[in-house]
Amino acid sequence: MLTNYQLSEIELAAIRTQQGGRIATYNATSSGTSTELRWQPYVHGNIALWNGKTWTIITPDYIPAYNTSLDTTGQALAADTNYDVYVKYQTSTSGSLELVKWAGDNSRGYSGPNRTDGGVFVYDNSATGKTMRYVGAVRVIQVLSTKYFIDGRYQRFVVNWDHLITSAVNASNSGGSTWVINTSGSSPIEVAVGNIRGEFLCLDNMCYLGGTKLGNLNTENVANWRWAGTFINTVLATSGPKHGWSQDGASSGNRGHEPGTIGTAYTRLGLNYLSIGGGNTVSMTFDPGTSPEIRTAGSLLIYT
Amino acid sequence: MLTTQQLIDIEVGTIATLQGGRITKYNDSQLCWLAGKHNTIGLYNGKRWVPVVPNTAPVVTLPAVTISGATLTSGVVYDVYAQYQSDTSFTFAFQEWASQTARYNDPTVPAGRFQGIAVYNPNTTSGQQLRYLGSVMLDGITGTPKFMDTYTQRFVVNYYNTKTMPVQTYNSSTTYYQYNTANQAWIEYGTGVPAILAAQVRGEFISIHKNMDIAGAITVQHGAILQYFGVGIGLNNLNPLLSYYWADEQDYSDNFPCVTSCYGTPRSGYNWITTVVSLKNDQSTNAPNTVMTVATPGDFGSGYLLVTV
Numbered sequence: 001m002l003t004n005y006q007l008s009e010i011e012l013a014a015i016r017t018q019q020g021g022r023i024a025t026y027n028a029t030s031s032g033t034s035t036e037l038r039w040q041p042y043v044h045g046n047i048a049l050w051n052g053k054t055w056t057i058i059t060p061d062y063i064p065a066y067n068t069s070l071d072t073t074g075q076a077l078a079a080d081t082n083y084d085v086y087v088k089y090q091t092s093t094s095g096s097l098e099l100v101k102w103a104g105d106n107s108r109g110y111s112g113p114n115r116t117d118g119g120v121f122v123y124d125n126s127a128t129g130k131t132m133r134y135v136g137a138v139r140v141i142q143v144l145s146t147k148y149f150i151d152g153r154y155q156r157f158v159v160n161w162d163h164l165i166t167s168a169v170n171a172s173n174s175g176g177s178t179w180v181i182n183t184s185g186s187s188p189i190e191v192a193v194g195n196i197r198g199e200f201l202c203l204d205n206m207c208y209l210g211g212t213k214l215g216n217l218n219t220e221n222v223a224n225w226r227w228a229g230t231f232i233n234t235v236l237a238t239s240g241p242k243h244g245w246s247q248d249g250a251s252s253g254n255r256g257h258e259p260g261t262i263g264t265a266y267t268r269l270g271l272n273y274l275s276i277g278g279g280n281t282v283s284m285t286f287d288p289g290t291s292p293e294i295r296t297a298g299s300l301l302i303y304t
Numbered sequence: 305m306l307t308t309q310q311l312i313d314i315e316v317g318t319i320a321t322l323q324g325g326r327i328t329k330y331n332d333s334q335l336c337w338l339a340g341k342h343n344t345i346g347l348y349n350g351k352r353w354v355p356v357v358p359n360t361a362p363v364v365t366l367p368a369v370t371i372s373g374a375t376l377t378s379g380v381v382y383d384v385y386a387q388y389q390s391d392t393s394f395t396f397a398f399q400e401w402a403s404q405t406a407r408y409n410d411p412t413v414p415a416g417r418f419q420g421i422a423v424y425n426p427n428t429t430s431g432q433q434l435r436y437l438g439s440v441m442l443d444g445i446t447g448t449p450k451f452m453d454t455y456t457q458r459f460v461v462n463y464y465n466t467k468t469m470p471v472q473t474y475n476s477s478t479t480y481y482q483y484n485t486a487n488q489a490w491i492e493y494g495t496g497v498p499a500i501l502a503a504q505v506r507g508e509f510i511s512i513h514k515n516m517d518i519a520g521a522i523t524v525q526h527g528a529i530l531q532y533f534g535v536g537i538g539l540n541n542l543n544p545l546l547s548y549y550w551a552d553e554q555d556y557s558d559n560f561p562c563v564t565s566c567y568g569t570p571r572s573g574y575n576w577i578t579t580v581v582s583l584k585n586d587q588s589t590n591a592p593n594t595v596m597t598v599a600t601p602g603d604f605g606s607g608y609l610l611v612t613v
Contacts, residue, residue, distance in 0.1 A: 011310055014318040020420060043464060044321045045420020048313075057313040059420040092309075166468070166612055301610060 016055040016118045020044030021063075022160050023085055023097070023136045025151050032152025033143065037097060039063035039087055039135060042163050049089035050122070050130045058093055066096035069147065075101070079142030082201065082270055084113060086123055086132035098123075098132055106270035121161065136160040139201055139271065156200035156304050164303040171198040171274045171298045198274035200302055202267040233273050267302075274300050319353040320421050322346040323464045327384055327438045332450035333366040335396065335440065337386065340465045347388040348418065348432045356394055362386070364396040366442075366449060371397050371424075378449040379404070381441045381573050383415075385424050385434035397434050399424065404441070404574035422463065438462040441574060453613075461613040471577065471609045577609060 002010075022042045025034035039047070045059045066088070069077055077083070082102035087095045100123065103109020113121040113134035121134035139157035141148050151158040153170045275298075324342030329335060337345075338361055347356050368376050376382065381401040386394045399415075401407050408415065415436075418426035425431020441459040442449040452459040455472040 010314060014314045015310070018317045018321060020321060041417060041420055043323075045417055046317050046321060048317070054310065055313075056309065057317045059316070166610070 012055065012118050015057055016048045016050075016116075016120050018044075018046040018048040018057050019133070019135070019162050020046050021135075022163050022165075023138070023158060025149050025158060026062075028151065031150075032155065033141075033148040033150045035146070035148060036068060037065055037085070037138060037149050037158070039095070039097060047087055047095065047133065048120075049087065049095055049133055050116075051089050051092070052127065052131060055118070056089075056092065058089075058091075058095055060094055063087055063095045063097055066098055071099045071101050073101075077140045077147050079140055079147060082108075082137060082139045084108065084134065085136045085138055086113075087135050088133075089131040097135075099138070102137075102270065104270075106268055134161055136162075137201055137203060139199075151304070154198050156198075156302060159201045159203055159304045161203060166301055167304045169198040169200045169274055169300050169302055198298070198300070200272050200274070200300075200304070201270060202272050202302070203269065233268060274298060315353055316419055319346045319355050320348075320419055322355055323435070323437075326462045326465050327440070327460060329451040329453040329460050330363065332448075334363050335384070335451050335460070336361045336363040337394075337396075337437070345386060345394065345435070346421075347386060347394060347435055348421075348423070349388050350429050350433060353419075354388065354391055356388065356391055358394065359392045362394055362396060366451075368396075368398065370400050374400065376442060376449055378442045378447075381439060383407070383424075383439050384437045386437050388433045397424070401573060405571055406573065436463055438464075439573075458611055458613050466612045468610050469613050471611050 020041055020043045021039050023037060023039050025032065026036040026038045028034040040062045045061075046057045047059075047063075048055050048057050050056075071077060071083060077099065078101070082105065083099040084102070086098045086100065088098045090096050100110065100112065112123045112129070114124050114129075116122050116125060116130060123129035123132035123134070137159050138149055139155075141150050141155065141157065149158060151167075153168065156167055156169050322342075322344045323346065324340055324344050325337045326340045327335060328338050337358070344355050344357050346353050348354070366376060370376065370382065376398060381404055382398040383401070385397040385399070387397045388394055399408065415422075415424060416426040417423065418432045422436040423432050424434035424436070438461050440451060440461070443452045443457070443459070455470060458469060458471050
């Protein structure tokens with residue numbers, strides 16, 4: 001016969017660890033934008049929540065946001081802002097998604113999420129806070145006057161705490177114009193022209209793998225080494241977090257060369273950038289390519 | 305004392321959600337379920353969820369049949385289910401897809417969730433007893449059907465306890481590769497190219513998650529004369545904008561390796577990757593070449609992707 005303590009152990013361990021779903025955009029456009037975020041079953045359909053007295057399991061078809069346009073304090077969702085996402089207990093068969101605003105792009109600015117005495121991340125250990133189980137984070141964007149969640153090539157802004165999957169994030173020149181890197185020193189700089197940045201959220205410091213390539217160097221009269229690669233978070237030095245480098249020495253003549261790289265990168269909590277840049281002792285110009293090609297681009301495999 | 309609800313939570317939560325194994329190719333004619341994180345799987349026995357701990361690894365041996373009695377066939381995608389037999393055993397059940405990229409077209413097989421668990425049919429007791437484990441495709445090339453899980457054919461994909469595996473495409477020919485085109489059109493190796501095509505190997509995989517992305521790299525080496533071309537990895541030979549990147553190279557005399565990166569979103573079911581090339585004609589100072597000869601067969605045109613299976 002099990003003792004009360006053993007029964008308590010079963011109740012805590014067996015129930016509270018249940019979380020089989022993922023948060024995701026719902027009815028997203030081809031570019032990845034959506035006005036609705038949902039928790040949906042993934043490996044299974046259970047999620048354990050503290051109902052105020054004990055841990056209990058609900059198995060809904062999905063969990064919607066309590067209010068699709070407000071955070072937990074009742075404030076309107078703000079553009080270019082990160083939010084933690086919690087599933088809050090509502091009834092024995094339902095929950096709701098609750099969004100808690102971060103203070104900055106890379107700083108939560110509040111004490112949560114906190115682990116309960118049972119090890120599950122919740123908002124905090126208050127009576128209400130314990131009913132909110134942490135499931136991930138999002139970053140809200142605004143297009144014209146509408147706020148959106150987005151999980152697309154250039155903006156991976158829905159990231160899960162449980163059951164991570166691989167996703168690709170991309171940086172490329174979609175502007176159709178040449179890119180010019182002007183620097184008088186040997187330190188590389190990020191190319192800040194065109195739609196080149198890929199952005200993504202990260203909840204941990206992870207190492208990612210990816211590659212990049214740069215368009216034809218059509219500054220043809222330079223007989224110097226030049227460097228190019230993909231940057232993480234505009235870290236420009238040759239040490240520290242970066243994505244990868246290649247270098248190319250060209251001789252004279254009307255000729256181009258494209259350096260390609262593959263490498264790894266470490267990320268930071270919250271918002272991260274994937275971008276492209278290079279360095280030289282004089283300016284250099286990258287050919288953007290002719291449709292349908294995109295010559296200057298980088299991609300990275302991340303977990304969301 | 306635990307309440308009735310807590311007991312139900314434990315039964316459904318801790319037993320139903322147990323699935324510690326992976327479906328694995330054992331040999332060409334055998335597929336098995338091997339313990340991974342642990343050796344227990346929760347199966348519905350018609351009345352309740354039961355923790356099944358197989359005495360021996362469940363195995364299916366070809367030739368085998370589907371739920372409807374059809375023999376498993378090369379080139380066909382099948383969903384794989386675990387069917388409860390006893391507290392110490394289960395058997396495999398197979399359901400063929402309607403096509404290589406679409407699941408069943410039988411409206412009586414809704415394939416949904418029963419108490420949160422993916423099963424064959426949540427509306428019937430017999431369907432509830434079939435727990436979804438993953439999908440396979442038998443070798444679609446030639447000869448006797450067989451299970452495949454290699455660098456070039458990732459045809460065993462799990463729903464639980466997935467891991468990341470490489471998939472590769474490369475030129476396996478013993479001769480040089482020649483590519484003929486005067487235009488910028490993308491051409492996949494093996495399509496409309498009149499040389500060494502029969503030996504071209506495709507990297508292939510199947511995916512069960514539409515939202516799973518891929519990223520990868522390709523290396524290329526070309527030879528002697530003025531060339532200007534692009535390479536990439538083609539995914540299902542679809543929209544190049546989604547599937548390809550350029551790695552352009554113009555060089556007079558050197559063999560020069562270059563690397564490019566690409567990304568793509570696989571479709572549900574059967575996918576394949578290939579290396580792709582195209583000559584270009586948008587350089588005003590250089591007329592396009594009509595023939596590109598690639599040095600060092602085997603080194604040219606390797607492509608790699610990471611997939612989740």
